Amino acid sequence: MTRERIGADEFVDVSTQPETRGIEVIGDAERHGRARDLFFVWAAPGVSILNFTIGATLILLGLEIWQAVAVILVAALLWVFPGIIAASGPASGTSGSVVTRAMYGIIGNKLFVAFVGWFIGAVFLALTWLASSFMGADLLRRVGLSDPVWVPIGVTIVVSAVTIAVAIFGHALILRIYPVMAVLLFVIFVGVSLFILPTVNWGYTAAHPLSGIALWSAITVGFTILASSPLSFINSPDLARYLPRSTKPSHIAAATALGGALPFVVFTIVGVLLATGLKSGAFSAGIDVALFDLLPGWMGPLLVIGVIVNTIALNAMTAYSSSMSLQAIGFKLKRIPAAIIVGVVGTALTIYLVLSSSLLEAANLLLQFLVVVSGPAMAIFVVDVIRRRNVYDGLDLFDDRRGGRFWYTGGWSIPGITALAIGGIATALCLSTDVWTGALSAAIGHIDLSVPVGMTVSALLYALLSRTRLGKEGRL
Template sequence: MSDASESRAPTSAQGPAGKAAVDKFGAIETLGIDYIEPAQRHGRPRELFTIWMGSNIAYIFILVGGLLPLLGLSILQSLAVLLLGNLFWALVGFLAVSGPATGSASVVVQRAQYGMRGNRILGAGVGWVTSIAYIAINLAVGTFAGLAFLALVNVGDSTALTIVVAIVVGIATFVIAVYGHATIARLSTWFSAGLGIGALLLGFFVLQKASFAPSEFVPLEGAELWVMVSIGFTAVAALPLSWPTGADYARYLPASTSKFATAAWTGLGGFVAAVVLGGIGVLAGSVVDMSDPQTSLQEIVPAWFYVVFLLILVVGSIANNSLTAYSSGLAFQAMGIRWSRARSVIFDAFIGTVIALIALLSDSFYSSLSTLLTLTVAYLGPSITIYAVDILMRRNRYDALGLHDDSPRSPFWFGGGVNWAGATAFILGTGAALLCVNTYVFVGPVANALGGIDLTAIVGPLVAGLSFFILTKITQGQPRGLGV
C-alpha cells in the first residue's frame, strides 16, 4: 500500500519518496493508489472514449467472435449473441463514475465493499490475478502475430524465437504502462485512429468473402441450440466483465464531471471496439477456421494487407495490455505490497510473460482461452455487480479520504477489517456461478441438469447483487462511509 494510504488525510501533492506528483505525457506517473486531490484533477470525460476504444481494438475480440460460428451458431445468431453479451459494457461504464467521486482507483473504492483487509483478497487480489491472466492472453496473441510476420520473411520457427518475440512485445507493452495514465491517454488517441482504420479495412476485406448462409451449415435446434447460445454468451460477456477498473482512468477527472458522460464515454468506447471486431470474427468464421489465431485470416485478405493485419495484432495487444498492466500494478499495491506503481508493473510484466510463454508453447491455446473466459465470469460477474450495487445504494457518495485510512478508525474497517456483507455476497455469487459453468474441463451440476446450458453470466451476478443488498441492509442499515 502506498504511503498516501497510511493516514486519514492522504495527499497527492507529494508522490513516492516526497517527489512532486506527476501525471504528464512522456513522464513516469509518480502516483499509484494514492488519493488524487482536486488540484490534481484534469481532463474531460470524452477522453475516456479513445482510452477504452483504442485499448480494445485487440485480436481477442476477433477470436471470441470467431468462436461463435465454431459453436454451431448461424451468422445472425452469432451476431445477436455478440450484441447481447457486450451490453455488459454499460456496467463497465457505470463503475467508472466512482473515479471522479472519490479520486481513487477501483481497487481502492472496493474497500467499501469488502473492508480494508477483505479487499486485499477479494477486491485487489482477485483483480490482480485476473489482470495477470489477461496480460498473458494478450501477450500470447501479440507474439503469435509477431511470429507469423517473421514467417513471411522466412525466419524459421523455434522455441528460442518465440521467447524473444514475447519479450520484445512485452517490453513495448509494459514501458507504456510504467509511464502511466497521461501517456496511456495520449497514446490511446493515436491507437484509436490507426487501429480503427486498420480494423475497418479488415472488416471490408472480410465482408467481401463472408457467407451469411454457408452451404454446409447445419442449423442447431432445440436444447442443443440454447446450450451453444449460453456458452457463446458467457464467452462474450467475459471480456467486458474483465474490466471492473473504470475508475482507474476516470479518477483524474474533476469531481464535478457529469456521471452520465463518464459512464457513456467509457462504456461506448469498449462496446464499439468489441462489437466491430467481434462482428469481423463472426463473419470470418463463416468462411475460414477461426481456431487458428495465427494465420486463419490470411486466406481471405490481400497478401499486402496481411502484413498490415499482423502489425495491427501486435500493436492492438500492446494497447490492450497497457491498460491491463496499469490496473494490475494498482491492484498489486492495494494488496498491501509497499512498492511503487512502476515497480509493481514491472513485476507483473515478468509474471505475465512467463504465463504467456507457457500458453504459447501449448497445443490447446483456443480451448484453454474459452475455458479461462468462462471460469473468470464465475467470479468477475459477482464482483462487478457488488461494485455496481454499492454505488447505487450509496448514490455514488463515498468518504474519499476514509478509503485511504487503513486503520481501525476508518469507516471502511467494518468488523476486523472485513465487510462481511460484501465477502459473503461474493462467495455466494461465485459459488452459484460455478454450479452453472459449462467448460471443457468442468461442468457444474446445474449446467449438467439443464442439459449443458451455461447460466454463469446471469446467475452469479443476480445472486451476488441481491445478497449484497440484503446483507448490507441487515447489518448496516445504510452503507458506511457515505460522503457528502
C-alpha cells in the same frame, strides 16, 4: 489520519515523464480532462483480433449468422457496468482497488484485490500477449525465422517490454497516445475486414442446425464467452480518477461504455462473417493463420502491427491498474517497480501458454473461467455505486485503523465477502466448458446461465446483507 498522509507529493500528470503517483488521492486542484477523453481509452483496446476469434467461435458452436449477431448485441449491453463503476474514480480520487475497500473491508479487500485483481490482470496480460506472439511468430516464419520455441518467446518479450514502458509512463501518456492508436487500429482492422468480406458465405447455414436445448446451450455458452470482456474491466475507475469531481457520472458511463462496446460489436460480427467462409480445417490451424492466408502479402505485416498495437493498448492499461493493485494489497512498493513486477509475471505466463496452447483454445477456456470471479465482483461494485449514489470519500477509504469507517467486522465486510463467494459458487455451478460443467448446467442440458445467475445472486445478497447489522459502517 490526515489528508496529507494519503495525498501524493506534488506531481504533474504529463505524458513526457513517468507517472510516480499510485493509489494516492488526487486533490481537486490536480484534476483535469473531460469525460469524452475516455472513449478512445476504451476504444483502442477493443479493436482486437480476439474479437475475430470470439466471433468465429460462435459459428463453431453451431449458431446461424443472425443468432450470433443477436448474442453479440445482447452481450454488448454489459459494457454499461464498467461505465457505471468508472464514476467512482473521480468521486474518490483513487483507484478502483482502493474503492473496493467499501465493499470488502480493509483486510477483506486485500484478499479480493490479490485474487480478483491479479487473476484477471494476469489472464488478460497473457491472453493478449499470446495473440501477438502467435501472429508475430507466424509472420516471421513466413520470412524464414521458423524456430517454434524461441521466435514466439522473443516476440513476447519485446511486446511486453514496450507494454510495460507505456504502463510506467502511465495515465497522461495513455490519454495522449490511445486516440492515435484507436484510429490506426480502426483503419487496419477495417482494411482486414474488407478483404474478409469477399470470402463471406452470406447464405451460410449450419451443417446441423440447432434447436431446443442444444440451441440454448450454444447461445448461452457463446454469451458467457462474450460477457467475460466487459465484466473483466473492474479497473475502469483507474482511468477516470483524474477527472474533475464535478464531471457528470452519466457522461463518464456513456464514454466508457460506448468506447468499449462499439468496436466490440463491429469486429466480433466480422469474426462471425469470417468463420462462414472458412473450411473446418482452417480452425485447427488457428484464426491467425487463416487470416494470413486470406490477405494479400503486403497486408499481413499490417495486421501483425495492428495486433501488436492493440496488445500494447490493452495490456498497458491492465499492467497500469495491476501495479496499483499491488499497492492496495499492502506491498510497500512505488507504482513503477510494481508495474515491472506485473510485467515479469505476465510474460512468464504468456511464455507458458505459447508453448502449450493454440490461440482459439486458450481464448475460449480462459474467457469462460473469468466470469466465475469477474461477474460477481462487477455486480457487487455496481450495487455499491448505486446504493451510495457514487459518494466515496478518499480519507475514509485510506483509514485502515480498527474502528474506521470500512473496518466492519475485524477488517472484513461480511456482506461483500459472502456475496462474492456465494455468487462465485453459483456461477461455477451454472458454467459449461470443455473441462468443467457445473451441476446445475449439467442438469439442464449444458445450458450456461453462469453470468445472469452469478451476478443476480451476488447483487441481491450484497444489497440485502448491506442493510443488516453485518453491513454497519464505523464513524457514521
